[in-house]
Amino acid sequence: MTTYQYTDVVPAPRRPWDHRRSTALRAVLLVVLSGVFGKLLTTTTGLGGFLGWYVGLAVAMPVLAFVGSVRHGWNLASDRFATSMVSVAFAAVTIPWVSIVVTVYQKGSKAFHSKYLTDDMRITPSSDLLEYGGVAHAIIGTLIMVVIASLIAVPLGVLAAVYIVEIKGRFAKMVRFLTQAMSGVPSIVAGLFIYATVVILFGGFSAWAGALSLVILMLPTVARTSEEVLKIVPDDLRSASYALGASQARTTFRVVLPTIASGLVTAAVLGIARVVGETAPLILTSSYFVARSTSLTDPIASLPIYIFSSLGLGDDNATTRAWGGSLVLLGVVFVLFALARILSSRLSRK
Amino acid sequence: MESPPEQREIETNYTRVDRVFRGFVATAALFSLVVLILIAAFLLYRGFEIFADFGLSFITSSTWNIGNPEDPTTAVLGIGAMLVGSVLTAFIAILFAVPFAVASALFIEFYAPRFLRTLLTAVLDLVAAVPSVIYGIWGYVVLLPLVEDWSVTLNKYLDWIPIFGVETPIFGRSPFLAGLLLAIMILPIVTSVAREVYSQAPRDLIDASYALGGTKWAGLRTVVLPFGRSGLVGGAMLGLGRAMGETVAVYLTLNLVFKVNFQVLASAGGNVASLIANKFGEATAYELKALMAAGLVLFLVTLLVNFMASVVVNRARKIV
Numbered sequence: 326m327t328t329y330q331y332t333d334v335v336p337a338p339r340r341p342w343d344h345r346r347s348t349a350l351r352a353v354l355l356v357v358l359s360g361v362f363g364k365l366l367t368t369t370t371g372l373g374g375f376l377g378w379y380v381g382l383a384v385a386m387p388v389l390a391f392v393g394s395v396r397h398g399w400n401l402a403s404d405r406f407a408t409s410m411v412s413v414a415f416a417a418v419t420i421p422w423v424s425i426v427v428t429v430y431q432k433g434s435k436a437f438h439s440k441y442l443t444d445d446m447r448i449t450p451s452s453d454l455l456e457y458g459g460v461a462h463a464i465i466g467t468l469i470m471v472v473i474a475s476l477i478a479v480p481l482g483v484l485a486a487v488y489i490v491e492i493k494g495r496f497a498k499m500v501r502f503l504t505q506a507m508s509g510v511p512s513i514v515a516g517l518f519i520y521a522t523v524v525i526l527f528g529g530f531s532a533w534a535g536a537l538s539l540v541i542l543m544l545p546t547v548a549r550t551s552e553e554v555l556k557i558v559p560d561d562l563r564s565a566s567y568a569l570g571a572s573q574a575r576t577t578f579r580v581v582l583p584t585i586a587s588g589l590v591t592a593a594v595l596g597i598a599r600v601v602g603e604t605a606p607l608i609l610t611s612s613y614f615v616a617r618s619t620s621l622t623d624p625i626a627s628l629p630i631y632i633f634s635s636l637g638l639g640d641d642n643a644t645t646r647a648w649g650g651s652l653v654l655l656g657v658v659f660v661l662f663a664l665a666r667i668l669s670s671r672l673s674r675k
Numbered sequence: 676m677e678s679p680p681e682q683r684e685i686e687t688n689y690t691r692v693d694r695v696f697r698g699f700v701a702t703a704a705l706f707s708l709v710v711l712i713l714i715a716a717f718l719l720y721r722g723f724e725i726f727a728d729f730g731l732s733f734i735t736s737s738t739w740n741i742g743n744p745e746d747p748t749t750a751v752l753g754i755g756a757m758l759v760g761s762v763l764t765a766f767i768a769i770l771f772a773v774p775f776a777v778a779s780a781l782f783i784e785f786y787a788p789r790f791l792r793t794l795l796t797a798v799l800d801l802v803a804a805v806p807s808v809i810y811g812i813w814g815y816v817v818l819l820p821l822v823e824d825w826s827v828t829l830n831k832y833l834d835w836i837p838i839f840g841v842e843t844p845i846f847g848r849s850p851f852l853a854g855l856l857l858a859i860m861i862l863p864i865v866t867s868v869a870r871e872v873y874s875q876a877p878r879d880l881i882d883a884s885y886a887l888g889g890t891k892w893a894g895l896r897t898v899v900l901p902f903g904r905s906g907l908v909g910g911a912m913l914g915l916g917r918a919m920g921e922t923v924a925v926y927l928t929l930n931l932v933f934k935v936n937f938q939v940l941a942s943a944g945g946n947v948a949s950l951i952a953n954k955f956g957e958a959t960a961y962e963l964k965a966l967m968a969a970g971l972v973l974f975l976v977t978l979l980v981n982f983m984a985s986v987v988v989n990r991a992r993k994i995v
Contacts, residue, residue: 327878330874359939365687368935375819381803382700393747398824399891400889401890402892403890404891404892404893405890405891406892407891407892407895407896408786408891408892410776410778411781411782411786412782412786414775414778414779414782414784415772415775415778415779415783417775418779418866421813421859422798422802424813424817425805425809425810425813427811428813428816429809430695430815432734432816445907455908481703481706484699484700484703484704485703485704485706485707487700487704488701488703489702489706490702491696492700492701493701494697494701494704496701496704496705498707499708500704500707502985503707503711504707505981505985506707506711506981506982506985507707507710509712509916509917509920509921509977509978509980509981509983509984510711510920510974510977511919511921511922511974511977511980512920512922512975513920513951513970513971513973514714514718514920514948514950514970514973514977515714515717515949517951517966517967517970518713518714518717518718518970521717521718521721521967522713522717525721541710544706544707544710545707548707549880568841568867569931572690572692572693572696573689573693573696573697574692574695575692576698577696595804598804599804601806602805602806602807602808602809602810603806603807604806604807604922605807605922605948605952607922607951608955609955610778610949629737629806629808629923630758632809632812633808633923636812636815644816647812648812650811651809652810654806654808655805655806657808658801658805658806659801660799662801662804663799666797
């Protein structure tokens with residue numbers, strides 16, 4: 326007969342899945358060895374530069390990981406192989422991102438001078454020395470068109486979201502589906518449509534036409550983001566409002582929408598970030614222009630067109646100007662995104 | 676025994692204010708429908724003459740000759756080569772983007788530490804919003820010389836494969852370059868769709884895989900990847916739609932030549948969107964109508980691709 330002995334000793338809690346120091350050491354060793362292999366490859370074969378080295382590393386790392394652990398069995402080896410592959414592939418994806426930001430900054434900052442943001446190109450040809458001219462006209466033009474586009478697209482987008490979430494109408498599914506379909510409209514088609522209507526009917530390129538083409542591209546982003554934000558409003562709020570005798574209109578405008586005001590601003594900001602750099606529709610609607618203008622019925626300059634048309638000239642100084650414009654544009658997009666993050670984090674804290 | 680009270684019919688009677696409000700919101704919500712219909716209608720209206728004159732050969736032929744500008748009857752216009760170019764560049768883009776998107780989605784969702792996960796998700800949104808003109812200028816200045824070198828090497832060793840051969844050794848602005856740039860541009864959207872679907876993979880099945888002694892990769896391979904397959908297909912098609920409609924980046928990185936070209940390294944090609952941007956500036960009145968017709972074709976094709984993409988993505992979301 327067996328007797329079981331019970332003891333008071335409780336085993337110390339362990340977390341077997343925690344990374345141990347040897348794990349980190351192994352990873353570092355793997356990367357270093359692969360890096361050395363990449364270096365060897367660039368010195369012995371035709372592969373060159375950073376990319377050549379990276380290709381060497383990317384090939385060596387999964388192989389080394391596999392070979393190093395195959396003695397522990399197939400399962401572990403394939404797991405380590407997969408981990409290396411996934412990490413190497415993701416790192417490869419970030420290379421163009423970093424390259425874009427670095428290149429835009431390096432080349433773009435050469436175009437900057439003390440009055441770059443306050444001068445325009447009215448008396449300066451694009452091939453002129455870099456200390457003349459600037460992008461003020463393009464910034465003003467972009468600002469005007471984006472503001473008009475937002476004034477139209479944001480209310481429409483929010484109302485579409487209200488229809489889907491608050492009213493839950495008969496066509497709610499269809500509206501969501503159509504908004505999705507609209508986000509797939511190629512930007513050049515939006516421009517072509519405005520050209521076929523507004524530009525032809527009202528005699529020529531104008532800031533109006535440009536703004537309207539941006540509305541088509543902005544609306545889906547605003548509608549989608551607002552819908553997601555509206556969904557997080559707790560139903561208790563609505564019930565409480567109805568219980569106090571408020572109508573649905575009053576509930577929506579006085580309770581639901583104010584609760585998520587910062588979320589709606591986020592939606593607007595994301596929509597603006599989506600369209601601020603749109604080039605193709607503006608080629609067909611607001612056209613190139615070098616001087617400052619605030620008239621809504623005349624052609625107007627914009628940052629993307631400034632970049633696009635400077636680049637097309639093939640001149641060194643003009644190309645540098647294109648990079649300068651890109652730096653401004655990229656800066657604007659980054660700032661808009663930071664703004665959206667801050668606003669939405671404020672919302673989630675509520 | 677007393678029978679239970681009869682069930683009452685509950686009905687909602689909206690006040691007049693609410694009826695007006697609901698009607699108003701519904702009208703505004705149908706704006707997107709109106710716009711989509713108007714786009715199709717107006718492009719058809721402006722380009723109708725072209726379809727009447729050329730019929731199907733507008734889509735199949737690849738000649739673009741405006742003939743005598745004064746006399747539209749001498750013009751021969753067709754976007755066959757451009758349609759092939761749109762599909763070819765978009766296909767190259769998908770080919771490069773999807774494997775990397777899967778890897779990135781897995782990395783962000785399952786391998787990256789938590790603080791990095793939130794950061795990378797935000798970065799993904801940010802990169803998706805970088806304007807296409809910036810991708811275009813970067814592709815033209817930075818990527819072009821690199822791809823030119825790679826093309827020379829590929830052509831040197833692999834020219835016995837038909838698609839890597841070239842008739843004249845000019846490699847610059849080729850479908851390969853444009854496709855690669857488009858791959859970089861659509862990667863964020865494909866990755867975020869894939870990541871979203873992967874994040875909804877059933878946690879208990881993954882845990883079960885661990886409990887059976889499976890490794891992390893075993894869980895991903897047997898649970899997450901099969902679960903996310905249809906979502907990935909939808910995301911890839913969303914990216915396909917974007918790639919086919921891209922204008923400026925393709926305009927800058929692909930030489931516009933009216934020839935059906937499957938030699939991906941050769942400096943010839945084009946897509947419908949870049950054709951419109953390219954010819955718009957100095958188009959004759961008749962050519963302009965042809966561009967409208969081309970725009971309509973592009974609109975319908977991308978609408979179809981996006982339509983299928985949303986059906987697939989929505990179905991993948993609903994499974995959960």
